[in-house]
Amino acid sequence: NAGVTQTPKFQVLKTGQSMTLQCAQDMNHNSMYWYRQDPGMGLRLIYYSASEGTTDKGEVPNGYNVSRLNKREFSLRLESAAPSQTSVYFCASRGDGGSIYEQYFGPGTRLTVT
Amino acid sequence: AQSVTQLGSHVSVSEGALVLLRCNYSSSVPPYLFWYVQYPNQGLQLLLKYTTGATLVKGINGFEAEFKKSETSFHLTKPSAHMSDAAEYFCAVREDTGRRALTFGSGTRLQVQP
Numbered sequence: 001n002a003g004v005t006q007t008p009k010f011q012v013l014k015t016g017q018s019m020t021l022q023c024a025q026d027m028n029h030n031s032m033y034w035y036r037q038d039p040g041m042g043l044r045l046i047y048y049s050a051s052e053g054t055t056d057k058g059e060v061p062n063g064y065n066v067s068r069l070n071k072r073e074f075s076l077r078l079e080s081a082a083p084s085q086t087s088v089y090f091c092a093s094r095g096d097g098g099s100i101y102e103q104y105f106g107p108g109t110r111l112t113v114t
Numbered sequence: 115a116q117s118v119t120q121l122g123s124h125v126s127v128s129e130g131a132l133v134l135l136r137c138n139y140s141s142s143v144p145p146y147l148f149w150y151v152q153y154p155n156q157g158l159q160l161l162l163k164y165t166t167g168a169t170l171v172k173g174i175n176g177f178e179a180e181f182k183k184s185e186t187s188f189h190l191t192k193p194s195a196h197m198s199d200a201a202e203y204f205c206a207v208r209e210d211t212g213r214r215a216l217t218f219g220s221g222t223r224l225q226v227q228p
Binding site for chain 2: 004031033040041042043044045048050056058090092094101102103104105106107108110
């Protein structure tokens with residue numbers, strides 16, 4: 001049981017390049033989230049997905065797109081990276097029933113845009 | 115909308131001393147509150163949570179927190195700090211929306227001196 005996994009762990013992009021951050025969970029959770037973490041600001045919600053095929057914007061969605069093609073995977077895409085998107089990106093999932101309160105986080109992707 | 119304020123971006127204690135990390139929240143409904151810990155270059159790990167019931171909540175690694183509605187606080191404590199407690203700590207409140215995302219404080223970095 002790996003929990004929430006993210007790839008890649010580190011990435012350096014040039015301004016204008018695109019990339020997709022991958023996230024997968026093996027806990028059969030319906031809800032999945034993408035957050036970004038910036039110094040002194042905690043984590044902020046980028047996008048949320050309640051189930052396969054559904055997504056919802058969070059607090060800071062500009063410059064990002066997401067895709068939830070199946071229950072396990074929730075990807076985050078940067079179409080044209082900007083230096084302001086330099087951050088640490090965390091994916092999280094949340095279950096239903098007894099684990100409804102807890103979000104489980106992946107190890108993060110550290111992205112630098114130059 | 116909910117919000118979280120963590121007082122003190124950096125806290126330094128001696129090994130064996132009391133750890134007190136402060137968290138105040140704002141919520142228009144009974145809150146669900148969480149403390150997460152982040153070790154260097156790792157993801158977030160849940161320390162403890164308050165949902166309903168007992169206001170003194172015990173978590174992992176000897177940490178506990180007390181929910182005080184009258185003070186809108188959820189401070190994290192540990193009687194005796196250990197070197198391994200050095201990390202960043204985040205307080206979070208769950209949104210009162212269907213997506214149940216977390217709103218995080220800005221974090222407190224705990225340093226433990228030998």
